[in-house]
Amino acid sequence: MKPNLKAIARSMGMALQKHSPEIMTGIGIAGMVATTILAVRATPKALLLIQEAEEVKSQTESSDEALTPVETIKATWRCYVPAAVTGALSMTCLIGASSVNVRRNAALATAYKLSESALKGYREKVIETIGEKKEQAVQDAVAKERINKSPVTNQEVIITEKGNTLCYDVISGRYFKSDIEKLKRAANDLSRRMLDEGYVSLNDFYYEIALPETKLGDELGWHVDNGLVDLRFSSQLAEDGTPCLVIDYQIAPKYDYTYAK
Incomplete structure (x- = not known):
């Protein structure tokens, strides 16, 4: 029997949509862990770049002063780009999961209120009738x-x-x-x-x-x-x-x- 690829794809899409908050939360948590690892791995390279920048500064300006914060950022920011991107994507996933849950809870509360109102009206009519x-x-x-x-x-x-x-x-x-x-x-x-x-x-x-x-x-x-x-x-x-x-x-x-x- 030939598999119905369209039906399979539709079922997978519905499953992904149903569990999207859990999936995005999992991705977000994994991303935050990855962000920490990337930042730790980038630190030794950043320290070398700071050292090189200090040497260049001492040679060009004949000064032993340490790098300013702005100079330090200019020397090392490229090292932390992967960590920053991963962190931003992780935060996006976590915020997205929270937004989906908020919308679903609002819809659930609305449905609950409508069901409760209908049940109350039905009960009153039952008492009136029997x-x-x-x-x-x-x-x-x-x-x-x-x-x-x-x-x-x-x-x-x-x-x-x-x-x-x-x-x-x-x-x-x-x-x-x-x-x-x-x-x-x-x-x-x-x-x-x-x-x-x-x-x-x-x-x-x-x-x-x-x-x-x-x-x-x-x-x-x-x-x-x-x-x-x-x-x-x-x-x-x-x-x-x-x-x-x-x-x-x-x-x-x-x-x-x-x-x-």
Whole structure:
């Protein structure tokens, strides 16, 4: 079977585009290392050129004075051209990788906001159509499906010393031991804090309930103008038959939560 070169080239182009930040970062780091090596290698030659320039100066001007900074640069700059070019290209790659990541994060935040708005409108219409009780039944079914897809038997259960009830956090996908009243108290404490400080992060909530921080926890959070921290609970049975409290959020934590939207 004859290979489809066009399809292969297209796939390679898409892969390069997808991983361009990682590729440019790798090239940039390698370039900075190469810049250092080139500069070190150029130094002995530069020292010889300085010595020769000093000898010429002493012969032509009958002076034993050292070269001025300008004279030193004129004598040695060619030695460092490869290092300077490599360094400039490396910096360009690193700046380019950062720019791509910034654009992608902005696009992700926009997509997240649109999805959140659509989900909120859909939920409101569901409640209006079938009522709050049936909507809660739907949420319970979703919560049940979530813990079925991530069974407790395959997960580490984090012991927090905040209670003995098995809990499941839908955002981080972690099982832990806690207590519903302590979870509510943590949400209330954060809501009061929001009234003073304006916003809190998801990691602030995790800290209050003694869960380890996550990378995503720093990127997501709540702003007081968008609503307080309001937990939503669903009581389920884990795969091993243990009662499990599934924790969701009435108002989902958002990206760029430090200002109102």
